[in-house]
Amino acid sequence: MRDEGGIREMRIHPMWKQYPYLEKDLEQVVKLIESSIRIKDQKITKTIQDLIHSGGKLLRPAYSLLCSEIGPEKNKERAIAIAAAVECLHMATLVHDDVIDDSDTRHGKPTVHTQNGNRFAIYTGDYLFSLTFSLLARYASSMKNLEFNSRGIEKILIGELEQLNSRYKEPTSVKEYLSRISGKTAQLFSISCYLGAIESYAPKSVAMHAWNMGRYIGMSFQIIDDILDYQGDFKTVGKPVLSDIRQGIYTLPMIYAMRMNPKPFKQILKKKEDLTDEDVLELAELVHKYKGVENAKGLAKKYTDKAIKELNQLPEGEYKQTLLELTEMLLTRKL
C-alpha cells in the first residue's frame, strides 16, 4: 500500500496493529533485512525487497521476538537480528518452493522473464540462506547455539527432500505424514521459538518448553493448512484448493479417510500424475465421505492443546498473553 505521495507507508501485515509494541519490533526486523541486502544491482535488490514487503505475516519472527522475552537478557538488537534471520530462512524456503518444475511449463514459448525465472529464484533463495547465516554468525551468543541451529536448518531441508520423494506414492501411515511435516514446518517454528528464548539466556530447560511449543504450533498449523486445501475457501487459504492432490502430495485428511476404506482411493490414485479434474474432485469427495477432514481437525486440536500446555509452562510475563492470543488466533485460522 502506498500513500498519496507514493511513499511506501505500510511495511507489515495489518494484523499486528493490535500489538503496537510487537509491530514496532517487526518493523525493525524488516528494516534490518532490507539494510542487510548489499547487492549493487537494483533489479535484484528490488526483487528481494518486494518479497519482504509482499505481505507475509511475519509469524515466525513474531514468535521469535515474543520468546525473546522469556530469558533475563533484554538485548533488543540481538532479538531483532535473530528474528530477521528466522524470516530470511523462511523466505529462502518459500522462494525455493516456488521454483517451477519442468512439468509446470509445458506450454508456450518462454519469455525473457520466465527464461531467467528459475535460476533467478534459486540464487535469490541461496542469497537469503546466506543472509540467515550471516545474521546468526553476527548476533548469536555462542558457537554452540549456532551449531544447534545449523543442524536444525539441515533438518528442514531433509523434510523438504523427503516430502518430494514421497510424491505420487500412496500415503502409507499417519506416522509417516507426521514425521514429514515435523521436519518441514514444525522445525522452523521450533527454531524460531527456541532461538528467541535461548538467545535471551533462558535456561535450557525453559527454552525446551519454547521449542516444544513451537513444534506443536507448527504441527497444528500444517495440519490446518492441509485441511484448508480440502475446504474450498479461496479467501482464507490464498491458494487454489486441492492443489496438494494435483501435485501428488497426499496429506492427513486422505490418510485418515483411506484408513476407513482404502479401495476406492487406490482405484483412482494408481493413475498417479495422470489424474483428471474429475478424479481430483472424486478423491476430495471420498475424503469428506470417510471423515478424513473431521478426523484431521481432531488431531490439529490435540496439537493445539499440547502447544498451549507447553506455553503455560513458560515464566510469567506480559508476552505470555500475546503468545496465547496469537496461537489461538493462528490455530483457529481466523487470520
Place this chain on the structure above:
Amino acid sequence: MRDEGGIREMRIHPMWKQYPYLEKDLEQVVKLIESSIRIKDQKITKTIQDLIHSGGKLLRPAYSLLCSEIGPEKNKERAIAIAAAVECLHMATLVHDDVIDDSDTRHGKPTVHTQNGNRFAIYTGDYLFSLTFSLLARYASSMKNLEFNSRGIEKILIGELEQLNSRYKEPTSVKEYLSRISGKTAQLFSISCYLGAIESYAPKSVAMHAWNMGRYIGMSFQIIDDILDYQGDFKTVGKPVLSDIRQGIYTLPMIYAMRMNPKPFKQILKKKEDLTDEDVLELAELVHKYKGVENAKGLAKKYTDKAIKELNQLPEGEYKQTLLELTEMLLTRKL
C-alpha cells in the same frame, strides 16, 4: 571405479596419487562429508553420495588443506572439516547451477524423473549449504571467522545473481566482467585458502596473502575456463564448446575482440536468445579473428603471475612446493 568384488575402491581423482599425503587427507574430507549426511531416505543419500564421488577434482578442499599448513596450529581434524565445508559449498553451487530453466525444457512430455528433477536438485543444494554451515559452526575457531565466511558466501551468491542478470546483454567492459568472475569463482578460492590459513592460526596479514593468492588463482582459473569454451577441445573442458554464447553469457574473449571491432558482433548479438548455430559459429570466428582468445590468455597469465607472487610471500614449508606445482598445473590446465 569399482573393484572386482563390487566395492567402491577409488574415492577421489587420480591426479592426487602424486601427493600421497594430500590424497589421504582428501579421502578423509570425502569420508567426513559422507558421514555428515544424516538422511533416512536411501535414494536421497545415494544422490548426494554419487555427487561426492562423481570425480570432482576436490581442488578447493585441496587448497584449503594446503593452506592449513601455513599457521602454527596443527589441528588436522579441524583442517579436514574446514576443507569439507568448502567442498560442500562448491557442490551446492554446482547443483544449483545445473537446475534446468524453463527455456531448456520446451520439448516433449516430462517423465517422472524430470518431474521431480528441479525441486530435487534445489533441496539437495540447500541441504549441502546447510551442511557447509553446520561444519563451519562445529569446527571454526571463532564467531568472528564465521561471520567473515558468511559474508564471503553472500558475495558468491551476489556474483551468481549478477551474472544471471547480465545474460543476453551486450558485454560492456572488461571491468564488469572481472567484477563478475571475482564474485562468482575467485571468491570461493579465496575463502578456501583464507579459511585454511586463519583456522591454523596464521596471523591475519599472512592469511591475507593466502586470500589474495586464492583470488588470483580463481580469476585466472575462470578466464581459462572461458577461453576453453572457444577452443573446441571436448576432452579438456568436459563440456560442449561455445555453450556460454548459447546461454547468453559473453565472456572475456568476446569483450576483448569487440574492442577491436564492435560492429560485426553487435549485428549478430542483437538477436539475443534467437541465435542460430551459424550465428554462434560466426561469433566464435570473429572472436578468434580479433584476437579475443589471444588477449584473454595474456590476462590469465598476468593473474597467474600475481597468484605466484602472493604464494611466494607465504612462510616456508613443504606445503609450498605442492601449492606451487598445483597452481602451475591448474593454470596451464594440464589437469
